[in-house]
Amino acid sequence: MKSRIVKFGLVTAILISSVAVQSTAFAKTQICHQATDKEIAGLFDRWNQSLKTGDPDKVVANYAPHSVLLPTVSNKPRLTPEEQKDYFEHFLKNKPVGQIDFRDIMIDCNTAIDTGLYTFTYGDGSKVKARYTFTYKWNGKQWLITTHHSSKMPEPD
Template structure:
């Protein structure tokens, strides 16, 4: 583990959750929860307005998936911060550099995957930090598919949402 990674993740995991949105794909159902008053969280109404929307965070996956389908591995890798950690779906190797992330996606993208979110839970932590977790399905060019759990941790850096941590693992039961 590189210096500072664990501390950053602990901070994100321990941050006050200001807003949470849950969407179950295909049902159109969603649940929205937020603090009943800014005073309860210590946030002012001005700070609350700075939060990204769940739609903005969900759009990050759509952009990532679009680049995945494009076949251009460099476009996919650009979504990851320089210090990102990838725990990939179809590999036991943890990737902590752009070179390692690219290496994984070269093999993964050769299978011609298309991702689709089946269930998503967006947690807006601050104006520059959010988590999207749930279940997605990758359908491959040969018609096979893999369902997996995912967690994307995003951080806004220099005006752009970047993936700082991406965990994806096959569902434990078929």
């Protein structure tokens, strides 16, 4: 009888230890990068400056490797860096420069959302007014775009 109690006690101790190790293995301590509205607003400026270079690789460098671009002047979602580059190769031919008309920024632990209205002015002087949402994720070194949705305004001025 004594050996059964010892065995039961040993099995119980092993199970409890196993659960504790698994809990520790799955527990993830997250350190939140402190961000300000000004810092998040600056991410649009960074993106806009990369547009001005005319280099699609510099624009795509703002996006996380796993990100979604729902572009302003294309019906096709761009899910890979290659597809995003393809979009910007065509979009940059118009020499776009963006200007924020209205924005709202929301910040959480290592994520941020910048949403609002912007206007693109093209090299020929034409303009496109659009709605936008950028979502960002802190990757431990920098903020990268995880989703970017941009759509032309549905109503005329």
